Amino acid sequence: MRFIFKTDYNQDIRLFQHGGQMFWYGLLGLVLLAAPFIVSGYVLSQLHFICIYAIVGLGLMLLVGYTGQISLGHAAFLGVGAYTEALLQGAGVPFVVSICCAALFAAIVGVIVGLPALRLKGVYLAIATLAFNVIVEEIITRWDSVTGGSQGKSLKAIELFGWRLSSGESFYYLSLALAALSCLALINLLRSPTGRAFVAIRDSEISASCLGINLARYKTLSFALSAALTGIGGALYAHKVGFISPEQFTLIQSIELVTIVIIGGVGSLHGAVLGAAFIILLPQALSIAKDWLPESIPQAGLQSVVFGLILVGFIIFEPYGLYGRWLKIRTYFDVFPFYRRGTFRRQRGYLRSERLR
Amino acid sequence: MFTQFLQLTLAGIAQGCVYALVALGFVLIYKATETVNFAQGDLMMLGAFFGLTASTVLGWPYWATILFAVVVMAAVGMLIERIVIRPVLGYPTFTVVMITIGVGYILRGVVTMVPGWGTDTYSLKTPFGDAVIRIGGAVLATEQVATIGLTAALCLVLYLFFRFAKLGVAMQATSQNQLAAYYMGIPVQRVNMLIWGLAAAVAAFGGILLAPVAFIHSNMGFIGLKAFPAAVVGGFGSVPGAIVGGLIIGIVEALAGFYLPEGFKDVAAYVVVLAVLLFMPSGIFGETVRKKV
Numbered sequence: 001m002r003f004i005f006k007t008d009y010n011q012d013i014r015l016f017q018h019g020g021q022m023f024w025y026g027l028l029g030l031v032l033l034a035a036p037f038i039v040s041g042y043v044l045s046q047l048h049f050i051c052i053y054a055i056v057g058l059g060l061m062l063l064v065g066y067t068g069q070i071s072l073g074h075a076a077f078l079g080v081g082a083y084t085e086a087l088l089q090g091a092g093v094p095f096v097v098s099i100c101c102a103a104l105f106a107a108i109v110g111v112i113v114g115l116p117a118l119r120l121k122g123v124y125l126a127i128a129t130l131a132f133n134v135i136v137e138e139i140i141t142r143w144d145s146v147t148g149g150s151q152g153k154s155l156k157a158i159e160l161f162g163w164r165l166s167s168g169e170s171f172y173y174l175s176l177a178l179a180a181l182s183c184l185a186l187i188n189l190l191r192s193p194t195g196r197a198f199v200a201i202r203d204s205e206i207s208a209s210c211l212g213i214n215l216a217r218y219k220t221l222s223f224a225l226s227a228a229l230t231g232i233g234g235a236l237y238a239h240k241v242g243f244i245s246p247e248q249f250t251l252i253q254s255i256e257l258v259t260i261v262i263i264g265g266v267g268s269l270h271g272a273v274l275g276a277a278f279i280i281l282l283p284q285a286l287s288i289a290k291d292w293l294p295e296s297i298p299q300a301g302l303q304s305v306v307f308g309l310i311l312v313g314f315i316i317f318e319p320y321g322l323y324g325r326w327l328k329i330r331t332y333f334d335v336f337p338f339y340r341r342g343t344f345r346r347q348r349g350y351l352r353s354e355r356l357r
Numbered sequence: 358m359f360t361q362f363l364q365l366t367l368a369g370i371a372q373g374c375v376y377a378l379v380a381l382g383f384v385l386i387y388k389a390t391e392t393v394n395f396a397q398g399d400l401m402m403l404g405a406f407f408g409l410t411a412s413t414v415l416g417w418p419y420w421a422t423i424l425f426a427v428v429v430m431a432a433v434g435m436l437i438e439r440i441v442i443r444p445v446l447g448y449p450t451f452t453v454v455m456i457t458i459g460v461g462y463i464l465r466g467v468v469t470m471v472p473g474w475g476t477d478t479y480s481l482k483t484p485f486g487d488a489v490i491r492i493g494g495a496v497l498a499t500e501q502v503a504t505i506g507l508t509a510a511l512c513l514v515l516y517l518f519f520r521f522a523k524l525g526v527a528m529q530a531t532s533q534n535q536l537a538a539y540y541m542g543i544p545v546q547r548v549n550m551l552i553w554g555l556a557a558a559v560a561a562f563g564g565i566l567l568a569p570v571a572f573i574h575s576n577m578g579f580i581g582l583k584a585f586p587a588a589v590v591g592g593f594g595s596v597p598g599a600i601v602g603g604l605i606i607g608i609v610e611a612l613a614g615f616y617l618p619e620g621f622k623d624v625a626a627y628v629v630v631l632a633v634l635l636f637m638p639s640g641i642f643g644e645t646v647r648k649k650v
Contacts, residue, residue, distance in 0.1 A: 116634055132627075134582075138620055300476070305470070308466060311456070
């Protein structure tokens, strides 16, 4: 078991708390860098998706897990990012500029959504974002002249400083780099006063505003940052898939994005990445499992049931998600044989009723 | 010109009745347990499938079909509450919302696996036939009139139930203040379970009313998403509000589909709900609450 004796305030905000962390994250980084030389093209393609979904998951985690705002409309930001990228690439804008524009434009849309969020809470916010998602999807479908309507739009490979990133490896390194950068950016953000303000808002809006946090400003900021990350994810997604159409940015997609956060573990950056990996690998695992099941069970139905069962199961039995499970396992071995089940027990918030009487 | 308007409005009301019934389910559950049931549309879909089975496999008449679906769905609703919702009661809104979304996925998936249901589209036979009724120049199918009439009848029954029945009053008490209701000797948990049963039963009723218009399909539950705007417009947590909201959404949708350019029909409900949330966050009949520190 490791004890960290803190002798300095700076220790609290260090990137790596101790040498062990540095070692394991370094090892993870090396494995990820070496991955294209080890795994097959198919697995690499799945890794692309994991990186992209991890970026989106991180964005959503900032909003849902750290600021405590609900969003059932993130597929709209994904779509805004993807279409901005497609349009700008079509206009011949270099990738570095276009991806920044995708992020920026998604952020602006995020601010627009964030404005009603200042007045809305809980369920109402969920429904407002849901309505927003449906409207954006419809706009994309109907605005033929710009978005290509339901015909969709296709994209070419990325060109970065004169290089064409058409191979799987180069695209992998690009998305890995962007995922790592987003992760670092969020870690830094969360240990800054802004990040602390987000967490304060999540835990109690009233105490946060009593501490002098401008709720309107920080909620909008959180929406904007979250949307910007999702926009970057959307731009990469557009390039990865090579063809985008309105059906890819529906409410169903939004719900799937939220499940990344729930399954990964609300309130942890690790959770966003783990959840992204889980969501990508689940259909693969199911299509393998399909071989042992009777013919009559349809793939779509099976996937839907398993997805639902996993979601329900995680919320009931493991509310902290995959990362929470990992923490429990680690703590079990850390303090062996003194682990108590009560260590992670979650308090019920009966008193935190939304109906205020 | 006016005839057309009347025609559209009446058609909108008929469609709005279905929204209203689904929204009613939302409101009942929300009032009692502060949970928004995103699976309400899927409960409706399941109810319609049970009705279909009773009608085609068992060969029962229409009225018996409705009764069968309502009873079975009441049991399903109570089962869902007992197994899935009760363990997470008291957790943050978001968690509970997600769990009902999960339930929706399970229901949709299960329906496609049941032999005889699957992913096909079915229609339900009704005793109303193809006859039409003329009201002031507007033509209305008997099915639509029946939908409106049955919804009105159900509302009356529900009103009487909440007003005079012991259980109905207990449900109202529970939804107003759980703690006080508990002190008065009301078994709050059991009442919550019954409310879920009631909401599912209402959903099944809506599903069967919708069946002649929209066909029975494993994805028909997505119509439930249109019922959110209905519930919000009426004020989440107000039973009459749900009915009025449903009618408003139905009418707005019908009018937008005709008078506005193509595409507005599908988003009209959501535009209305965003406007309501922006300018009147508590809806038409909603109670305003203020946080006291």
